[in-house]
Amino acid sequence: MKQFTFIAIALAAAAQISAGAGETKTKYHEWSGTRTIPVHRIRLSDENGESIVPQYSLSLPFSARKTCGACHDYEKISHGWHSNYGDKDAPKGRSGEPWLLSDEVTGIQLPVSARGWKNTWLPGSVGLTPWTFIKTFGRNLPGGGYGESDDGPNDPTARWSLSGKLEVDCLGCHNASPAQNHSEWNKQVARENFRWAATGASGLGEIGGMASRMPSSWTYVQGPNPDDSQFAVAPSVNYDTGLFDAKKRVLVDISSKPQDRHCLFCHSVAEEGRQRKDLDVDVHTRAGMSCVDCHRSGVDHMIVRGYEKESSQRGDLSVAASSCRGCHLGVPDAKGAVALGGRIGAPYPEHKGLPPVHLDKLACTACHSGPMPSADLVRVRTARANRVGISGRANWTTDLPYIVEPVLMKGEDGKIAPHRMTWPSFWAKVEGDKVKPVAAADVAVAGTNVLESAKCVAGFLDMLDIGDATNGKPVLVQAGKVYNTNIDKGLDLNLCKATADQSGILLLLDGVLLPVVSGFNPAAEQMEPLVQARITDLLKALNAFKGKPEGVAVMTVGDKLYLLDETVTLKTCKLADEVDVAKVSSEFLKLPSKAVAWGWLKDKKMSAFAPDFMVRSVVATIGTSYTFTEEQVAMVLKVLSAGGKDKYAFICSGKMFSLDQAGKLVASDNAAAEAVAWPLAHEVRSARQALGARKCTDCHGAKSPFFFGKVVASGPMKTANVQVKQMSELQGLDASFYRLFGWSFQFRSLFKSVLFGAACLIGAVLALYALLALNRLTKFLGSKDK
Amino acid sequence: MFRVLTVISVIAAVAVVVMFGKQLAGQPAKSEPKTGRYPALEGLIAFAVLVGLLLLAGTGFLGSVLPGRAMSGYTIVAHFAGAGLFAVCFALLAVFRAEAYSLACPDTHGRFSTIQKICFWAIALCGIGLIMSALSAMFHLLGTHGQLLAMKIHKCFGLTALLAAIVYSGTARRRA
Numbered sequence: 001m002k003q004f005t006f007i008a009i010a011l012a013a014a015a016q017i018s019a020g021a022g023e024t025k026t027k028y029h030e031w032s033g034t035r036t037i038p039v040h041r042i043r044l045s046d047e048n049g050e051s052i053v054p055q056y057s058l059s060l061p062f063s064a065r066k067t068c069g070a071c072h073d074y075e076k077i078s079h080g081w082h083s084n085y086g087d088k089d090a091p092k093g094r095s096g097e098p099w100l101l102s103d104e105v106t107g108i109q110l111p112v113s114a115r116g117w118k119n120t121w122l123p124g125s126v127g128l129t130p131w132t133f134i135k136t137f138g139r140n141l142p143g144g145g146y147g148e149s150d151d152g153p154n155d156p157t158a159r160w161s162l163s164g165k166l167e168v169d170c171l172g173c174h175n176a177s178p179a180q181n182h183s184e185w186n187k188q189v190a191r192e193n194f195r196w197a198a199t200g201a202s203g204l205g206e207i208g209g210m211a212s213r214m215p216s217s218w219t220y221v222q223g224p225n226p227d228d229s230q231f232a233v234a235p236s237v238n239y240d241t242g243l244f245d246a247k248k249r250v251l252v253d254i255s256s257k258p259q260d261r262h263c264l265f266c267h268s269v270a271e272e273g274r275q276r277k278d279l280d281v282d283v284h285t286r287a288g289m290s291c292v293d294c295h296r297s298g299v300d301h302m303i304v305r306g307y308e309k310e311s312s313q314r315g316d317l318s319v320a321a322s323s324c325r326g327c328h329l330g331v332p333d334a335k336g337a338v339a340l341g342g343r344i345g346a347p348y349p350e351h352k353g354l355p356p357v358h359l360d361k362l363a364c365t366a367c368h369s370g371p372m373p374s375a376d377l378v379r380v381r382t383a384r385a386n387r388v389g390i391s392g393r394a395n396w397t398t399d400l401p402y403i404v405e406p407v408l409m410k411g412e413d414g415k416i417a418p419h420r421m422t423w424p425s426f427w428a429k430v431e432g433d434k435v436k437p438v439a440a441a442d443v444a445v446a447g448t449n450v451l452e453s454a455k456c457v458a459g460f461l462d463m464l465d466i467g468d469a470t471n472g473k474p475v476l477v478q479a480g481k482v483y484n485t486n487i488d489k490g491l492d493l494n495l496c497k498a499t500a501d502q503s504g505i506l507l508l509l510d511g512v513l514l515p516v517v518s519g520f521n522p523a524a525e526q527m528e529p530l531v532q533a534r535i536t537d538l539l540k541a542l543n544a545f546k547g548k549p550e551g552v553a554v555m556t557v558g559d560k561l562y563l564l565d566e567t568v569t570l571k572t573c574k575l576a577d578e579v580d581v582a583k584v585s586s587e588f589l590k591l592p593s594k595a596v597a598w599g600w601l602k603d604k605k606m607s608a609f610a611p612d613f614m615v616r617s618v619v620a621t622i623g624t625s626y627t628f629t630e631e632q633v634a635m636v637l638k639v640l641s642a643g644g645k646d647k648y649a650f651i652c653s654g655k656m657f658s659l660d661q662a663g664k665l666v667a668s669d670n671a672a673a674e675a676v677a678w679p680l681a682h683e684v685r686s687a688r689q690a691l692g693a694r695k696c697t698d699c700h701g702a703k704s705p706f707f708f709g710k711v712v713a714s715g716p717m718k719t720a721n722v723q724v725k726q727m728s729e730l731q732g733l734d735a736s737f738y739r740l741f742g743w744s745f746q747f748r749s750l751f752k753s754v755l756f757g758a759a760c761l762i763g764a765v766l767a768l769y770a771l772l773a774l775n776r777l778t779k780f781l782g783s784k785d786k
Numbered sequence: 787m788f789r790v791l792t793v794i795s796v797i798a799a800v801a802v803v804v805m806f807g808k809q810l811a812g813q814p815a816k817s818e819p820k821t822g823r824y825p826a827l828e829g830l831i832a833f834a835v836l837v838g839l840l841l842l843a844g845t846g847f848l849g850s851v852l853p854g855r856a857m858s859g860y861t862i863v864a865h866f867a868g869a870g871l872f873a874v875c876f877a878l879l880a881v882f883r884a885e886a887y888s889l890a891c892p893d894t895h896g897r898f899s900t901i902q903k904i905c906f907w908a909i910a911l912c913g914i915g916l917i918m919s920a921l922s923a924m925f926h927l928l929g930t931h932g933q934l935l936a937m938k939i940h941k942c943f944g945l946t947a948l949l950a951a952i953v954y955s956g957t958a959r960r961r962a
Binding site (some may be wrong): 102206349350351352353354355356357359733737740741744748751752754755756757758759761762763765766768771772776 | 848857866874876877905913914917927929933
């Protein structure tokens with residue numbers, strides 16, 4: 001019995017020990033209270049947890065999860081605000097800038113947010129898988145989130161096995177080295193080198209190759225392909241061995257407080273067209289503060305966003321101390337210094353002369369942040385939407401999507417605050433009251449030879465660009481404007497102006513418009529050999545044009561027609577013999593033409609060098625912010641709707657455009673067309689530049705832009721049918737009252753004077769009778785009746 | 787707190803008028819009361835003061851104090867209009883009737899009882915307080931705390947003026 005008991009106890013103890021061994025948890029470093037930052041001379045580990053040997057040519061890039069995660073709670077960090085957008089349990093928070101899925105060709109500008117903010121689409125609902133989300137927006141993501149998704153098996157297009165996971169890039173924020181380069185991060189993400197992106201961006205190593213070009217069967221363990229060192233080069237890292245010491249450790253210049261430039265990689269916003277020298281930095285920056293002085297976080301990386309209701313939403317009173325009110329005025333429910341306000345020397349706002357009701361109805365940012373309200377909204381570019389800040393030889397910055405500010409509207413907390421706003425633009429399948437976005441690829445197919453008018457016309461001009469370049473460049477001249485080709489194979493509006501009699505295809509040389517065929521005299525009996533050769537070469541080039549319609553290239557002037565015969569020899573014919581002039585219906589080709597005109601001839605039918613709608617589109621859109629015309633949209637909708645089963649529409653500029661029974665484009669209202677807006681808080685202006693600091697009529701006027709500014713929707717389609725709203729409508733206020741109230745301010749000075757005068761008069765009467773009463777008193781006290 | 791005080795004091799003032807109005811009104815004049823030099827104009831001004839007072843009391847107490855929210859919208863426009871009317875007309879009324887309301891002799895002119903005279907001068911005093919507390923908020927003088935204090939002072943003077951007006955009008959009707 002005793003033996004049995006002893007064995008039982010021994011077995012139980014052994015079980016306890018083994019269970020305890022399996023449950024050993026990693027102890028992460030916690031702040032001990034030191035005000036210094038430990039020197040991070042550390043070994044790098046790859047994703048397999050192996051120490052990196054920088055001299056080894058097949059080294060893997062370092063893994064933040066294994067390197068940083070050895071001491072810091074990577075799991076906790078990866079569920080911080082920048083990475084938790086895909087977490088089901090993550091708080092939604094106040095609406096912020098959504099991702100804008102944009103495509104310049106199809107004019108798509110779709111607000112996407114995994115947090116389900118108002119007027120945004122969930123990534124899955126617009127066909128974005130974690131893989132495509134990372135590919136599209138990874139340039140401005142810090143890694144983690146969808147970048148470490150396990151959704152690969154459900155997405156046949158995902159290539160995580162080649163690219164690796166896009167881990168949280170700790171160094172993206174915490175690397176104080178000037179070598180930290182976000183543009184490199186962008187480049188590597190674009191190349192699908194997710195595993196390598198952090199290493200390349202940190203400057204610790206040089207990344208070569210592109211995972212995007214590797215066959216689907218490739219994995220990194222295979223190493224490089226010895227048969228291809230030009231195109232499908234496997235990603236690799238070449239560490240800067242000079243940075244490593246003999247123990248293969250590298251000094252990583254860590255800053256616990258990320259520098260502003262790291263935040264501004266993704267959070268830069270600037271007014272379009274404004275020069276850098278004209279920008280005034282935020283008053284907080286000018287005062288020596290950095291972004292993270294307000295936007296703080298702990299190890300959990302739940303960055304404080306700084307809006308007023310954030311603390312109640314997060315259930316954390318300390319967060320309130322980082323809002324505008326909390327910092328400047330104090331947190332009423334808190335204790336100690338936090339309740340007093342004035343953190344980090346924040347001045348106390350007196351708000352002299354401001355009735356307190358303003359502080360209840362307006363957010364602090366309404367008066368202090370963003371551009372001053374004016375008659376026209378300001379168009380801005382943001383780093384995330386317009387790819388601003390990616391440096392290199394290529395220009396990544398896009399015009400689309402168009403974002404405007406400041407739109408003064410009621411926010412989610414019920415207070416009026418300035419917002420940035422953009423209008424969704426996308427092609428949609430209409431299903432009852434709801435619409436479903438159509439993929440860009442499908443629209444591009446439907447819009448073949450319709451949407452990219454500028455490129456088609458530019459292609460034609462490029463074909464005419466033969467011979468001596470010093471003779472000039474072919475340009476399109478129409479309606480007094482000149483359009484030349486650009487490096488992106490599109491068209492630009494040239495500064496040169498054409499006269500009324502100049503139109504069609506001409507050459508532009510040093511600001512002067514010249515004929516395409518110099519020395520050409522149609523009336524001459526015998527054509528000069530050089531002229532003949534020139535025309536022949538041009539027609540040959542046009543006949544080789546891949547984008548040409550059916551038919552042969554021809555040139556015409558007057559009653560003559562020039563084309564190449566079967567032996568590729570120039571043939572001069574009579575126009576009337578070759579072309580049925582009566583059937584020519586082009587707006588831009590009038591026969592017989594007075595000037596040289598180019599076109600295509602098939603079966604006696606001549607068409608202009610480009611379809612009329614293309615030329616109309618070029619004239620209407622090039623040099624403007626528009627991408628295409630209503631005519632083009634109608635054509636694409638007709639193609640999409642072919643078959644008659646499904647109804648399609650184009651959402652743009654706050655309206656839904658669809659085809660009616662007669663095939664005409666009509667506009668209507670739809671919830672899906674409503675703008676998406678998010679509050680802005682920077683740049684904060686100085687107190688003297690606050691709204692109302694000079695006078696009340698900054699806002700309270702009969703025509704004040706604060707209440708009566710027009711918010712005109714914009715989009716890629718040129719149309720007069722756009723949604724227009726007044727600021728007061730967006731603020732939920734009665735415009736007629738505020739107009740009356742603003743009008744009354746004209747009499748405010750007079751009103752004050754009258755009130756003061758009345759008070760003085762009443763005071764004088766009171767004083768008089770008080771003095772009389774005093775006189776009686778003195779008389780009473782001074783004498784005694786006998 | 788102020789809301790409760792308003793309700794209680796108004797009820798108390800009305801109760802005082804109802805229960806003691808006749809006593810407070812006193813005896814009528816022994817001889818024919820003296821009238822002002824321009825009685826019609828004086829009457830018009832007095833009527834305008836009454837209208838202004840009602841407008842101010844209505845918009846102020848019913849539009850802001852009792853609902854417990856800041857005055858806004860057309861209510862505040864009406865309040866400002868009433869304020870201008872009341873201020874100008876009361877100043878003029880003070881000039882026209884100061885002698886009649888004088889406390890030098892209990893029955894000067896014989897038109898008004900002592901309690902009415904007291905109420906008049908109370909309203910006059912409150913009038914200055916009301917105007918100056920409102921005016922001070924319209925200049926770049928007071929910060930947020932000062933503005934809130936000015937508003938409290940304005941409400942207190944307003945309540946006092948209202949109570950005085952209730953007693954004045956209540957005893958006026960009861961003067962035989």
